Amino acid sequence: MNPIVFHDYEGFLAKFKENPKTTDECWTPKDVYEAVLKYVGEIYPLEGKQILRPFYPGGDYEHAEYPSDGVVVDNPPFSMFTKICRFYMEHNIPFFLFGPALTIFSCCKHGATAVVIGRHIKFTNGADVPCNFASNLFGNILAATAPRLDKLIEACPSQDVKVGLPKYIYPDNLLSVSDLQIITRGDVTFQVERDFCVLIRRFAYMPKGKTLFGDHFLLSSAKAKVKAKAKVKAENRIPVPLSPAELDIISKLDSKDIKR
Structure with missing residues (x-):
C-alpha cells in the first residue's frame, strides 16, 4: 500500500507512533482537514482521484510514489514551504497545501496560486497559527480570496471561533x-x-x-x-x-x- 495515499484520518495518525520524537508532527485537526478537502472537491474534480498526504513523520515527499491520479492535500512544514511548492510545480503534481499567512506569495513565483483566507487556524497542540494556502489547481490565477473555505473552517467545532x-x-x-x-x-x-x-x-x-x-x-x-x-x-x-x-x-x- 502506498504510504502517502490518504485512506482515513486514524490510519494517517498511526504513522506518528513509529516516529514519536519527530519534529514534523502533524497537528491539523481532523475537522479542519476535512473542511479543506471538501473545498478542494468543490473547485477541482476529485472523483476517481487519490488523496495524497506525503508529510508525515519519516516521510520523504521528494522520493514518494505519486500515482498519476493523485492530488496532494496536506499540511507541510512551513520552513520548507517554498521548496515544496517548487517541487510540485516542476513535477506537475496537483496540490493544495496549507501555508504561512504573510509569506504565502512565495509560492507565486513558481507558478502556483496563493489562496487566501481571513483567519488563524487553531491546531490540536494549541497553537493558533495564521495560515493561507497554495495550489496549482487554479490555472493562471496568481492569487485569490477563498471566503467559502474561510467559512468551512470557521464552522469546524475544533476552531471554537467566537462571533466577531x-x-x-x-x-x-x-x-x-x-x-x-x-x-x-x-x-x-x-x-x-x-x-x-x-x-x-x-x-x-x-x-x-x-x-x-x-x-x-x-x-x-x-x-x-x-x-x-x-x-x-x-x-x-x-x-x-x-x-x-x-x-x-x-x-x-x-x-x-x-x-x-
Missing part, C-alpha cells in the same frame, strides 16, 4: 480618546480648540441601538486633516512613492484592463 463583532471605519472628522493616545505614544503634539469641535455620541447612519463608546467630538475639516497627519506621523508610517519605471509598468497593466 462588526468593525466600524469612522471618518477622520471623529476625534476619540484612542486617537489622542496613538498620537501621544508617537511623541507628536496635537491640540483642538473648543471652537473647532462639537460633542457627539452617535452617527445618524449607525445601526439602530449602536452608539459610540464614551464621548467623541466632530472636528472641522481642517482639524480633521491635521489629526489624520498626526496619526500617520505617530504610527511611523512612511509613504513610499512609485518611481517612473513602476508607474510605466502600471500604465501597461492598465492598458490590459482597458482591452478586456
